[in-house]
Amino acid sequence: GENVEQHPSTLSVQEGDSAVIKCTYSDSASNYFPWYKQELGKRPQLIIDIRSNVGEKKDQRIAVTLNKTAKHFSLHITETQPEDSAVYFCAAIQNTGFQKLVFGTGTRLLVSP
């Protein structure tokens, strides 16, 4: 089955710096890659997603890039702010037709003022 690896497990940056989180997946049939932000004790919230027919997608300060050949995708956050501090999870959907999300292990991002 699908396996998603995520790095780094923790990331500390200064406010205003950029942050990059990387994920790799194993199933070449996966075709949808969402990123979720989870604050302590809260639900995962979708922040950006990308489908396999697109190489890059941007939404204000966040962007996601996808390399299908290498089977990896990355989240880029620019001009980080303290409120970006949270755990970020990447995920992939196995192409089974029933959208089972397989999550990465998470990255704890800490943005210091």
Next chain:
Amino acid sequence: EPEVTQTPSHQVTQMGQEVILRCVPISNHLYFYWYRQILGQKVEFLVSFYNNEISEKSEIFDDQFSVERPDGSNFTLKIRSTKLEDSAMYFCASNLPGEIGTALKFSYEQYFGPGTRLTVT
């Protein structure tokens, strides 16, 4: 904006007891899911449900677990005889994959509920 809701927010139970976790998915969604997250770990898929039957389940979802859609709005997860290792946050999610709205934007997005924290003592 419609949201997935879950009750209770926190459930404490003794080992061996049965628990039922309840979810109300977004009303026009057709696919329903349960995930769990052990404290400090990643979110793990348990089961997906469509057209009144399980479409896929993980190895975690053994005979102690069951799901049901008893009416047109609720979606429940039952654990028959809880174990200490069942302690986790349980998230319900729902979606309606396909083209959405007039923008013809295709979406797989799964909408998560706020979760039920299950503590087994």
